[in-house]
Amino acid sequence: MSIDTGRQASRSVEQATPPWALAVKRNGSTFGLLSLALVLAMAFSAINPDSYATLLNVESIAFSIPEVGLMALAISVAMTIAGIDLSTVAVANLTAIFIAWYSRVGVEQGQGQLTATLIAVAGGLLIGVLCGLLNGLVIAKLKVAPILTTLATMQIFTGVAVAITRGEAAYGVTDPLSSFGYNSLLGVPIVFWLFGVVVVAVWLLMTKTKYGVSSTMMGASRTAAEYSGIAYTWVVTRTYVLAGLISAVAGLVLVSRTASASAGYGSSYLMLAITIAVLGGANPFGGRVAVVGAALAAIVLQLIASGLNMMGVSTYIYQIVQGLILVGVFVVAFERKRVSEAISRRRRRANAQTSQTNQQKEHQK
Amino acid sequence: MPLALQAKGITKTYGGVKALTEVDIDVRAGEVMCLAGANGSGKSTLIKIISGVETADAGHIEMDGVDVGRPSVTDSIDLGIQVIYQDMSLFPNLTVAENIAMSARVKARSKVVRVQAARSIAARVVERLGLQLSLDEKVENISVADRQLVAICRALALDVKVLFMDEPTTALTWREIDSLSRVVEQLKADGVAIVFVSHKTEEVFMMSDRITVLRNGAVVKSGAAAEFTPDTLIESLLGYLPSEERQLSALPVEDKAPALEVHEIGRNDLFEGVSFEVGAGEIVGLTGLLGSGRSEIAESIFGILPIDTGEIRVAGQAKPIGSVQEGIEAGIGYVPEDRLTQGVILEQSIESNLIAASLDKVSGRGGFLDSGQMARASQHAVEKLGIKTDNPANPVSSLSGGNQQRVVLGKWMETEPSVLILNGPTVGVDAGSKAVILDILRLTAEQGTGILMISDDVPELVSVCHRVLFVRRGRMDGALEMDEVSPERIRERLDR
Ligand SMILES: Nc1ncnc2c1ncn2[C@@H]1O[C@H](COP(=O)(O)OP(=O)(O)OP(=O)(O)O)[C@@H](O)[C@H]1O
Numbered sequence A: 001m002s003i004d005t006g007r008q009a010s011r012s013v014e015q016a017t018p019p020w021a022l023a024v025k026r027n028g029s030t031f032g033l034l035s036l037a038l039v040l041a042m043a044f045s046a047i048n049p050d051s052y053a054t055l056l057n058v059e060s061i062a063f064s065i066p067e068v069g070l071m072a073l074a075i076s077v078a079m080t081i082a083g084i085d086l087s088t089v090a091v092a093n094l095t096a097i098f099i100a101w102y103s104r105v106g107v108e109q110g111q112g113q114l115t116a117t118l119i120a121v122a123g124g125l126l127i128g129v130l131c132g133l134l135n136g137l138v139i140a141k142l143k144v145a146p147i148l149t150t151l152a153t154m155q156i157f158t159g160v161a162v163a164i165t166r167g168e169a170a171y172g173v174t175d176p177l178s179s180f181g182y183n184s185l186l187g188v189p190i191v192f193w194l195f196g197v198v199v200v201a202v203w204l205l206m207t208k209t210k211y212g213v214s215s216t217m218m219g220a221s222r223t224a225a226e227y228s229g230i231a232y233t234w235v236v237t238r239t240y241v242l243a244g245l246i247s248a249v250a251g252l253v254l255v256s257r258t259a260s261a262s263a264g265y266g267s268s269y270l271m272l273a274i275t276i277a278v279l280g281g282a283n284p285f286g287g288r289v290a291v292v293g294a295a296l297a298a299i300v301l302q303l304i305a306s307g308l309n310m311m312g313v314s315t316y317i318y319q320i321v322q323g324l325i326l327v328g329v330f331v332v333a334f335e336r337k338r339v340s341e342a343i344s345r346r347r348r349r350a351n352a353q354t355s356q357t358n359q360q361k362e363h364q365k
Numbered sequence B: 001m002p003l004a005l006q007a008k009g010i011t012k013t014y015g016g017v018k019a020l021t022e023v024d025i026d027v028r029a030g031e032v033m034c035l036a037g038a039n040g041s042g043k044s045t046l047i048k049i050i051s052g053v054e055t056a057d058a059g060h061i062e063m064d065g066v067d068v069g070r071p072s073v074t075d076s077i078d079l080g081i082q083v084i085y086q087d088m089s090l091f092p093n094l095t096v097a098e099n100i101a102m103s104a105r106v107k108a109r110s111k112v113v114r115v116q117a118a119r120s121i122a123a124r125v126v127e128r129l130g131l132q133l134s135l136d137e138k139v140e141n142i143s144v145a146d147r148q149l150v151a152i153c154r155a156l157a158l159d160v161k162v163l164f165m166d167e168p169t170t171a172l173t174w175r176e177i178d179s180l181s182r183v184v185e186q187l188k189a190d191g192v193a194i195v196f197v198s199h200k201t202e203e204v205f206m207m208s209d210r211i212t213v214l215r216n217g218a219v220v221k222s223g224a225a226a227e228f229t230p231d232t233l234i235e236s237l238l239g240y241l242p243s244e245e246r247q248l249s250a251l252p253v254e255d256k257a258p259a260l261e262v263h264e265i266g267r268n269d270l271f272e273g274v275s276f277e278v279g280a281g282e283i284v285g286l287t288g289l290l291g292s293g294r295s296e297i298a299e300s301i302f303g304i305l306p307i308d309t310g311e312i313r314v315a316g317q318a319k320p321i322g323s324v325q326e327g328i329e330a331g332i333g334y335v336p337e338d339r340l341t342q343g344v345i346l347e348q349s350i351e352s353n354l355i356a357a358s359l360d361k362v363s364g365r366g367g368f369l370d371s372g373q374m375a376r377a378s379q380h381a382v383e384k385l386g387i388k389t390d391n392p393a394n395p396v397s398s399l400s401g402g403n404q405q406r407v408v409l410g411k412w413m414e415t416e417p418s419v420l421i422l423n424g425p426t427v428g429v430d431a432g433s434k435a436v437i438l439d440i441l442r443l444t445a446e447q448g449t450g451i452l453m454i455s456d457d458v459p460e461l462v463s464v465c466h467r468v469l470f471v472r473r474g475r476m477d478g479a480l481e482m483d484e485v486s487p488e489r490i491r492e493r494l495d496r
């Protein structure tokens, strides 16, 4: 075929662009979030030089990230297939309650600390999987909209948790769990390491496996994916199971860190987690994988939370800030094209004017 | 006749690719100007620039002799420029009436949606054009051909001075094209200037008064339609003349089970008692009017609309096909009719689109994808089909329409199916690429694949098909074997 000229021309253009510039272009939002995190860290350090940049505060931020970061990750994964998981906090709480309960019961029944821990954790994760399975089957088989399904299951899971605990908090975890929740390794909290591992694993799953690619395609266009032989039920069920499992890990982290669990814990986390997911680059209309972005966005929001907290700003203001960020992200994500067009049009106009004035000047000469 | 619109010195580059180089075109009131050119020659880009969807790097537009610079979308609507885009850009979840009234509403800058008002605007347009459309049906539920008519109505709901139609007829058969050409005549009489893009040569000569030919983003020829013949037109837009001759691929010598046999298959209300077979290495055409059930038969065999009665056998074995997955497992590939919603995922990369149907083949242990194999598979398809791209990691939306069609073909070629069903495989593809695609089909058949090709394009059916089958009102209605296949005989049967 006689159409090779274009191909060669553009290849030479790519060579002309330095590799770092290409990398930045391809991962624009990741770099944007990283720089945002740095700018925020520096700004808050400048405002609170004695307290913000201290080891203690950095560590406390690092402890606070995993829980909500994992919940955001669960939502981000659901958004990949144009869904959402509003039940993530409820699943985390249910898991946490089970782990706290079994920690006591297992040890009381004479199981060793380690055995009791393993059973508690395995059972907790299984709860996450089952909750996710329920979400997935209702959405895929009964064809109920994801937002309604998970809103309903959120109520159900919370209701179950209230019924089990009679509305009270469950206290105490096994020794291995509490050291998992409190200790650090190489200066970084163990829970943060776990967060990192989960992020990498989910990233691999979403970008390097058949399942991940199928779900991204399904999210981008259900019809075209189905015409390519990608099974809707299979993808949807697996995705919500994955989201449930990630939520359960969030529950594991929270019960280990606080040594307590209750049905009403972290009710403000849901909004925060959605904000993080969207800031991280997830597209509520599906088709985009934003795993690393979600992790970075979690860091950004916790930096803000800690900074505002240190400045004595009330939590209400923080919630307003969260809302503004959410709106801001939507505006940037969906109006970017319009904004950039307006800018380029203005620039062209300016150019045209300068070239005109230049011409006039030359005439005058 | 006065000049209605002129575009002067339009230049546009994407990344490093020059899509348009100093293009000048003009169109007069009351005439139809055909913009001809191969896939990727820049026709759609030029239209998008004039309508303000894309912005040119250089050049300007004049309306009625007045320089209007580079208009934005709203400017161009105010100037009386209307476009029927190649991808139609309809709202699938709104009704036909609401879609048709949309541009009128945007122009009036009205925010309130009044169902009655929308309906009466739509009814007026539909009546004026003498069309039959169910106004209250949602667009996602109507056929591709009807969608194209809706897009046309929407453009005409406003006062138009200049109407651009970017491949408005890809999904239409000759009947609808006929009614479209009557609409065009009427618009001409009203003094509308029309710019028309099509890869169907017959239609170009039927409709246009003047032809402007683009090649690689530059105007290479422009003149009255009478100065062209079909052959000189194709030659000027490609630079050579591809063969359209009837040329059959060799059938296998040894006796093999037929690639596909369907026996008395039926699905309620759509078709019944359909039986035919496609031999290994054979190319069989399937044709009939829109709504005859030909697409439904294809979709049933592939598993989208599973059959209620009858039996499907692939390579001699009975296969219960109840879903697309089972269709693919049985060894069937299907290039669907509606490229934009069924065929490609526009925002995803060319590479992922090409491997979308062969994920199992490119994934190894634990479901991990083998990136080397993925790259090889997509590179292979890009080369085999001559997909014009500088980087397979770009989204499919960066490709021209004809190249998107090749992506869909490539996706199914990569699965190496025993039966390949194609529903309009060369829709929106230029004459040169069409010849290439038909050659690829011949080669694929010679390697033992049975091919069932649904098409309206008579020359194309004649060019590759060993046999042609006819469908009418959901039943098989005769066939033409080997030497009987000729343009006249196919037309004669279709007209009956
Ligand atoms: N958004 C984009 N990014 C990069 N390249 C683009 C983009 N849009 C168009 N192009 C390139 O510009 C060239 C012209 O494309 P255009 O869609 O105008 O072709 P066309 O003449 O309409 O072809 P067809 O008949 O196949 O529709 C092609 O090489 C195409 O790949």
Ligand SMILES: [Mg+2]
Pocket: B043, B044, B045, B086, B166, B400, B401
């Ligand atoms: Mg085009």
